[in-house]
Amino acid sequence: MLIDHPLLGPRDAAEFVYKGDAALIHRPDGAAEGALEAFIDYGYLRDNPAGTHRELWFHEQGDRSWLVVTRDTVTHEISRVELARDVARREGRSK
Amino acid sequence: MRYSGFRVIKEALTGHRGWGPAWRDAAPQDAYDYVIIGGGGHGLATAYYLAKEFGQARIAVLEKGWIGGGNVGRNTTIIRSNYMLDGNEPFYEFSLKLWEGLEQDLNYNAMVSQRGILNLIHSDAQRDAFIRRGNAMILNGADAELLSTEQVMARYPFLNVNDARFPIKGGLAQHRGGTVRHDAVAWGYARAADQRGVDIIQNCEVTGFRIERGRCTGVETTRGVIDAGKVAACVAGASSRLMEKAGMRLPIESHVLQAFVSEGLKPVLPGVITFGAGHFYCSQSDKGGLVFGGDIDGYNSYAQRGNLPVVEDVCEGGMAIFPMLGRARLLRMWGGLMDMSMDGSPIIDRTHIDGLYFNGGWCYGGFKATPASGFAYAHLLATDRPHPTATAYRFDRFAKGRMIDEKGMGNQPNLH
Amino acid sequence: MTQRNRLQGGLIDRSKTISFRFDDRWMKGHPGDTLASALLANGVRLMGRSFKYHRPRGPLSAGSEEPNAIVALRTGARQEPNTRATTAELFDGLTAQSQNRWPSLAFDALSINDRLSSFFAAGFYYKTFMWPAAFWEKLYEPMIRRAAGLGALSLQPDPDSYDKGYLHCDVLIIGAGPAGLAAALTAGEAGLRVILADEDPLPGGRLNAERLEMGQQASHAWAAETTAWLAAMPNVRLMMRTTVTGAFDHGVYGALERVSDHLPVPPEGKPRQILWRIYSARAILAAGATERPIVFENNDRPGIMLAGALRAYANRWAATPAKEIAVFTNNDDGHRTASDLAAKGVTVAAVIDTRTDAPKSARYEVVAGGTVTGTSGRLGLKRIEVTDARGQSRRIDCGALGVSGGWNPNVSLTCHQRGRPEWDANIHAFVPGGTLPEGMVVAGAAEGAFSTHAALHAGARVAAAIAADLGKTPPSPDLPQAEDAPVSLTPFWHVAGTTRAWVDQQNDVTAKDIRLAHQENFTSVEHLKRYTTLGMATDQGKTSNMAGLAIMAEVAGKSIPEVGTTMFRPPYTPTAIGAFAGRSRGTEFRPVRKTPSHVWAAEQGATFVEVGMWLRAQWFARPGESHWRETVNREVLQTRNSVGICDVTTLGKIDVQGSDAAAFMNMMYCNGFAKLPVGKTRYGLMLREDGIAMDDGTAARFAEDHYVVTTTTANAVPVYRHMEFVRQCLFPDMDVQLISTTEAWAQFAVAGPNSRKLLQKIVDADHDISNEAFPFMACAEITVCGGLRARLFRISFSGEMAFEIAVPTRYGDALMRRMMAAGEEFGVVPYGTEALGVMRIEKGHAAGNELNGTITALNLGMGRMVSKKKDAIGSKLSEREGLNEEDALKLVGFKPVDAQDTVPAGAHLMTRGTPVDAAHDQGYVTSACYSPNLGHHIGIGFLKSGDARMGEVLRLVSPLTGVDHEVEVVSPHFIDPEGDRLRA
């Protein structure tokens, strides 16, 4: 597979380490009410779709960027690649 | 019809005209007591044990394509019970015992071949961990033997010790481990279940569940609605896709595991051997092909095919311990879909929907579990209580913090 | 012996004659021959035995689809089992042996199986060998395994090397036949980066096998001229002897180049083969087509081969299996074989054409509407029985029979992803269908366009479209006139009423087996293949799958596409495992990482041990020490009594900087770091999000906005990755920068009561390292040896007063030497990982054996470290009930009741008086050693409610290693539990 790195262009997926669903960006607030339930869902339940999947890849043998890759799990076609940091900010993560 | 050597001779002399279908192609009826979704090894075994051990009638197995076309038809055929944790070891040992009597039970030669499995040890820390595991096996009634480097070399004299990057420091052997002719497991269970009246319905895909007031009363299929007293999902590899139709999210990711077979070679490997410092395991089939594999590709996939990096990684492992393999040729590679669970262990449990049961999350270890999985699932379906060897395989173990994590990798399915 | 079946002409180099050996016989051939063509030229048709029935077999084909002519090439460690004689290039001195026969190819004892074949019908083994149960492993299976396999491995390490490589191109063209050459010309002239790959050493494909005119030239001459033209283009890479083996995601292809297989041995430094990973923007599959046989009674005798192969042997290699041949065909192409062979002076005894309207010929007899209904000749074809349209049979003498059932497009690579071939009723074959691999187009015979004209134009057309698509101006290449014959074929798959007619020749699957599979309900193509083993042999069913499907369709009363389709998986042809491994074997399986003091340690005669990728000194034996334990005891005792030095560079080091560094550290570790004063170091426990301990180590604060974190050796990479995840994905607005500095600093532990005295001789005088100025857990940036910058940490893994000192790595060696010299007066010793381990067990520190991925802070006795005041990774999920049970495992120490006993790691613990079984398991020993300080063995491990069971005597069992004795539960801190030494 090739991942079209937003800064570096197409790179062999072998240079990356996979983590999983990009929903892992949305770590619950540990101090919030009902945090334990939220963490159990966050930690253990996955949509696992057959089709479009947003997922986290780390460019370990490259620039050390975490990427959010939108990939079809049936065809492996990649439709979008973004820096995870940008996605996280856009989706409301900060400090 | 009973299979036997005499029968084979008789048929040979009479032009093989007497052999009937190994199982009937059943058409779906309107209702069953039990509808098992998935005609793989586990589903067929479940049907068989439901009928045989629990005296249940009116059972259907619904298969989307052809029976045995999933992971029971594409795996590396290994059976073993060399697990470490209490939640697992009794179950896999139960499975191994069922394998040991399988052929006589089914009257089908699935070639259960207990030529042993050997895990190589490459460091002192690894030896410590294997000793702990071997003791856990023995304490659970299984067999295990710690082999010295010399004993390992006596069994596999062509292992690389001369210029090995990671030295071989012995091995943990389970002599009762081995291999089974995988397709024959599906066919044997299918034939035996069929003989006990189970309807095996091929080309019948479940498209939805009938759920009324929190109770599952049947399934919608490409061949019509089928009412059911109990519905049993058993489609590892596609569990999330199926259970989504019942509104469930699972602690499972689907991943692809590649496996490989070489051209047929004169026998060199007596049993199954695993490399402990890389990702490689290998056995040799009765036809002579080296059957080998390694890690999953590591990304969510439903594509049933993998990519080159893992192929290369696996062959590197092979060459590291068996440098004689260089000139043997890889004949075929394929990818199977794995239900990778969040702790590397399976689930056999009721769901929050009455009448709907779940069996899945087998990671890449489902084949060896086939008999016990079928038996335990049948037990659960028939009695609504978990089988004593499968009490830990519950959905709620994650919420409760009772993970069964053999590899200690945590909620990272691609590392199990 | 002369080459009695050598014809005139051909593309072999007759100016040179070379010798080769098959079994015990030396023969002659020419450069350009394959082993099969040379054997045929020498009158040899029998080249192998089949898998199951040991039937005598000769070549069926002239290419990589070969099922029968399979030999062991070369000898000794280079022996290559299962090599196709049809693709093995002849070289001087080549040796080959036949396989799967004993004692010889002509007289094979196991050909008895053939006589007993009716007992060995498809799937017979599933129905028998079940009684008595114990006989399977003892008798039946060993018997089966003795007969298994075809060729044999040498059992010696492969002496040749393999490279792996990576290529980039705009367009990969697979196949250098007419379509591929035309495509390469077009794409090359358009200025694209082109790779043209073909498994054959000679570009041209069928152009070299045919007697065709292209323009004014012979087809092979056009191929040669075009190739020369392409070779001169700098943007075109011609890769002959290169098989594209697999189509992977996103335009990545695997290709095997056989660099040295046509040579006796690879040249010095050169690989035998290279596995290329080709990154292509586009690909053109121009892989041609494979001829398919017709199934008839005894259709497998040596001399019976594909008609196109017979023609290829004659035209390209000037070889024929016999001087008198016949052809059995259902299409016009079979007639081309007859006329080509006739033109070469071979007698064509007859062409048996299943079509009643078969074309007539003046040069040979045509039996229109005829079939071949039998053959004879035990080790080679002698005559065939022909039944004509009226049902009259007669015998025709011939030594070879060319069979043509039509041609199947080579769709293999189109199936490697989601492509599923579709039935084309016009050519009666499967053509590429479904979704092809991204960027792939198919041209020529591979898509069912069988004429040379069609292939040329298709190749040029698809290449031009790609060029335009990639922004280039496509040229219009000057393509020659070429034949454009239509496909004229009437499907005919098998002759009815056969009893022994082979579908899969290598695996000995007969038409009868397929009928039996149907009778037993194995009717889907997947069941059929698996039950009968059809298509599972080394030829991957290239010549057998279609006939199998057709026969199943007939007995099932279905159409061929209703039964299923032919499907192919990588690799396209079997590929050496060594090539997939490349250079990563032996000592080079993985890189070696060496510590800064490695050279010095080697000089001292250290024994090294693999720790992940690292090589670390395990111990430093001195002359006279007879056992490693003696050495380790000395190292431990001398360190605890005076001073010892250990290279600890392998621990991971991560630089954490930024204005939010403190907040970041607080999130990463379950315990607090924000309040750590500058100039201090703290132990940190890092949890995974699921509450399980991930790693531990110390972190030093060098400035308000600067921490240096250490990780365990094994976790340096995962911890760094995890930190980047937290930084980039969870808290993108935290101002934190991370970088690994593991390699930048050589770091040494200097431990023992004299460690300060030693270091005072190293550390420059303006840095006060007295206990008052530099107490336990202090850290500072200092200088040593007259001004070299260094870092000093007052931390201890051994439990002694200890320091860790770090200098730029290039000075590590010199510092080690300097410290050893400075410590001479104290009797300083270097110590290795074994002594390190002993001292940390004596001190009860957790390490990799304890942090096994299932252990929580609570289990480690550090439950209170998990701060409830702040959110940190893992703190919430560590609250789950299953991780906080009353009888949770706790880290404790064990000492043997009988001081002579060991406390082996991996042993389990039982309460005295309870049964020894899993149900009563109380815990396990994780780490153990002999403590030279205490004079007996000790261990640490996890015990249910361990902290409440101090002093309890337990039964320690390790049935695996024969241990069963009593141990006492003690504190894991065997040495200096109050920590006085640390703070001295």
Place this chain on the structure above:
Amino acid sequence: MHDLNPITPLGAAEARVDTHGPVTLTEVTDRALASVAARLGHEDETVAILTDFLGATPPAPARLAGAPLTAFWTGPDQWMIEAPLATHEDLAARLAAMADGAMSVTEQTDAWCRFDLTGAGLPEVFERLCAADTRSFAGGEALRTAIDHLGCFLLCRAVGHISVLGPRSAAGSLHHALLTAIRSAH
């Protein structure tokens, strides 16, 4: 001045040079390295400081720039600075002194070993080593990739001159891999 003698990544006193066919492989030990990462919100300041220091603009992703002081891109808002060891042994300290809270500086001199390949036919060598498309290199490329399981930087200083920076501890394995590839290719 201290009196400790450094050793090379390959473990000797002197740097190693090998020549095979058209390619020369040189162990380079005379360069200092420091990593510079912009603090959040101080990206422009960092660029300004580095521009001033280098006499060149810090390069874009996958590029290198400047001589004799060179910078190559290592990640978003992050560069590695290269300088002659003889004059810049204290490179990290100097950069840190200029940082003024705008950037994080980390010494990297000894984190890496460096091997320079010079001569004709380098693409033939590198296509046996890594996935980088070195045939298209025209000078100025800087990328990180895996060679022989090791994360390495590939710096194309000019056509016919490529530096490989790899983990110092694995210098022996990396050197062996490079030399083996050279011998295989030429």
